[in-house]
Amino acid sequence: MALASSEAANPHWTPRVGISDLSHIPGENGPPIIGTTFRVLRDPPAYGKHMVDTYGKVFRTNAFGNPTISLVGAEANELMLFDRDKLFSSEQGWGPVLNLLFPRGLMLLDFDHHRMDRRALGIAFKPEPMRAYTQDMNRIFKDQLKNWRGEMLFYPAIKQLTLDVAASSFLGIPLGPEADRINKAFVDMVQASVGVVRAPLPFTQMGRGVAGRKYLIDYFGPQIAERRRNENRQDMFSQFCRSKREDGEYMSDGELIDHMNFLMMAAHDTITSSVTSMIWLLAKNPEWQEKLRAECLSIAPAGSDITNDQLDQFELTDYAFKESLRLIPPVPSIPRRAVKDFEFMGYHIAAGTAVSISPAFVHMMPEYWDDPETFDPMRFTPDNVKARHKYAWVPFGGGAHMCLGLHFAYMQVKIFMHHLLTSVRVEIADGYEPEWQPWPIPKPKDGLKVQFTPI
Numbered sequence: 001m002a003l004a005s006s007e008a009a010n011p012h013w014t015p016r017v018g019i020s021d022l023s024h025i026p027g028e029n030g031p032p033i034i035g036t037t038f039r040v041l042r043d044p045p046a047y048g049k050h051m052v053d054t055y056g057k058v059f060r061t062n063a064f065g066n067p068t069i070s071l072v073g074a075e076a077n078e079l080m081l082f083d084r085d086k087l088f089s090s091e092q093g094w095g096p097v098l099n100l101l102f103p104r105g106l107m108l109l110d111f112d113h114h115r116m117d118r119r120a121l122g123i124a125f126k127p128e129p130m131r132a133y134t135q136d137m138n139r140i141f142k143d144q145l146k147n148w149r150g151e152m153l154f155y156p157a158i159k160q161l162t163l164d165v166a167a168s169s170f171l172g173i174p175l176g177p178e179a180d181r182i183n184k185a186f187v188d189m190v191q192a193s194v195g196v197v198r199a200p201l202p203f204t205q206m207g208r209g210v211a212g213r214k215y216l217i218d219y220f221g222p223q224i225a226e227r228r229r230n231e232n233r234q235d236m237f238s239q240f241c242r243s244k245r246e247d248g249e250y251m252s253d254g255e256l257i258d259h260m261n262f263l264m265m266a267a268h269d270t271i272t273s274s275v276t277s278m279i280w281l282l283a284k285n286p287e288w289q290e291k292l293r294a295e296c297l298s299i300a301p302a303g304s305d306i307t308n309d310q311l312d313q314f315e316l317t318d319y320a321f322k323e324s325l326r327l328i329p330p331v332p333s334i335p336r337r338a339v340k341d342f343e344f345m346g347y348h349i350a351a352g353t354a355v356s357i358s359p360a361f362v363h364m365m366p367e368y369w370d371d372p373e374t375f376d377p378m379r380f381t382p383d384n385v386k387a388r389h390k391y392a393w394v395p396f397g398g399g400a401h402m403c404l405g406l407h408f409a410y411m412q413v414k415i416f417m418h419h420l421l422t423s424v425r426v427e428i429a430d431g432y433e434p435e436w437q438p439w440p441i442p443k444p445k446d447g448l449k450v451q452f453t454p455i
C-alpha cells in the first residue's frame with residue numbers, strides 16, 4: 001500500500017517495471033502477495049548465498065511487494081554507488097520506505113538538488129564545529145560512563161548515550177526533560193519508519209511516528225529565526241539554519257526541518273548498531289580489546305579529554321571499527337531505481353527497475369576476504385586496503401550519496417572507546433552468542449548482556 005501511494009504522490013518518478021517484465025533475469029517470484037518476503041527476512045545471508053549459488057550475481061527477488069534486481073559484487077557496488085552515468089535514483093530507491101516520515105532528507109534527493117543541499121549541509125562537518133562536537137562527547141562520555149559498572153544490557157545503554165550526544169551536538173540543548181521529549185518523538189519516528197503497518201492509524205507505530213514528526217516540526221520551526229541570528233551556536237541545527245545554498249538563499253523552514261529529522265535518523269541507529277557490534281566483537285576477542293586499551297592509554301591517560309588532533313593516533317581502534325562494520329554493516333543493503341536503461345553482466349536492465357546492492361553480502365565474499373567469518377582488524381592496514389577492490393568494503397556507501405556523517409561516526413567511536421576501555425574491562429559469559437536481528441538495522445535481540453569490570 002505504501003509503495004503504491006509513494007508512486008501516486010510522486011508523478012516525477014520513473015514508472016516502476018513490473019514483475020512480468022523482469023522474467024529475462026533469473027530468480028524467484030515466490031507465492032502471490034507475500035512473494036519472497038519471509039524467505040529474505042528469515043535469514044538474509046543464507047538467502048543471498050542460495051540466490052547467488054543458484055542464479056549468479058544478478059538475480060530477481062520479490063520482497064515487500066517490490067520486485068527487485070539484486071546486483072552482487074564489488075563491481076556492482078561501484079556501478080551503483082559511483083554512478084558515473086547517473087543511472088540510479090536514490091530518492092526512488094529509498095522513497096517507498098522513508099518518504100512518509102523522512103521526506104526530502106538528503107538521501108531522498110537526486111542529482112543537482114541533492115548536490116546543492118549536500119554542499120549546504122556540509123558546513124556542519126567542517127573542522128571548527130567538529131571540535132565543538134568533540135568537547136560535547138568528552139563531557140557526556142566522562143559523565144555517564146562512570147555509571148557503567150557490573151552487569152548491563154549494552155544496546156539500550158548505548159542507544160540512550162547516543163541520543164544524549166545528539167541532543168547536545170545536533171540540537172545544542174542540555175540533557176533534561178526537553179531533550180527527553182525530543183528523543184521520544186524522534187525514536188517513535190525511527191521505529192515507525194521500519195514498522196510493518198504503513199498507515200498512520202492510532203495506537204500503531206506509524207501513528208506514533210507521524211505524531212512524533214508533528215512534534216518535532218512544531219518544536220524546530222519557531223527556533224529557526226533565533227538560531228540564524230546567534231552566530232555563536234555551534235550545534236548542527238544552528239549551522240544548517242545559517243547555511244546558504246550556492247544561489248545565496250537560505251533553505252526554507254520546511255527544508256531545514258526535513259534535513260534535520262533525516263540527519264538525526266541517519267546518525268542514530270547506525271552508530272548504535274555499529275558500536276554494539278564492535279563491543280561484542282571486542283568482548284569475544286579479548287586479545288584485541290587489550291590491544292585497543294593499550295593504544296588508548298598510549299594516547300591519553302584514563303579520564304582525559306581526547307582532542308581532534310589526537311584522533312588519527314587511534315590506528316588499531318580505527319581498524320577494529322572498520323572490521324566490525326565489515327562483519328555487521330548497519331546498512332545491510334542499499335536500494336535504488338534505474339532512471340535509464342543499462343547493461344550489467346550481460347543483462348539488459350530497463351529504466352524503472354528497482355535494483356539493490358548488499359554491503360552485508362559482499363563483505364563476506366571469499367573472493368575479497370580470506371576466512372571472512374574471522375574477526376581480523378589487520379585487514380584494514382593501508383597495504384591490505386590497497387590490495388583490495390575499492391568497493392569490496394562499503395559500509396558508508398560511496399559516490400555522491402556517501403555517508404555525510406562518517407567522520408562524525410569515527411570520532412564518536414574513538415572518543416567513546418577511549419573513555420570506556422581505559423576505565424573498564426568488557427566481558428561476556430563463556431559461549432554467549434546473542435541472536436542478532438539482521439534487518440533493517442542489525443541489533444542483538446536480547447540487548448547484549450555484558451559485564452563491565454573496573455580496571
Ligand code: HEM
Nearest residue numbers: 106107266267270271274331395396397401403404405409
Ligand atoms: C557507523 C555509522 C554510520 C553508517 C554505517 C552509515 C551508513 C550510511 C550509508 C550506507 C549511507 C549511504 C546510503 C545510500 O547510498 O543509499 C549513508 C548516508 C548518509 N548518512 Fe550515514 N552512516 C553512519 C553514521 C552517520 C552519522 C553519524 C550521520 C550524521 C551525523 C550520518 C548522516 C548521513 C547522511 C546525511 C546520509 C545521506 C548522504 C547523501 O545522501 O548525500 N550517517 N550513511
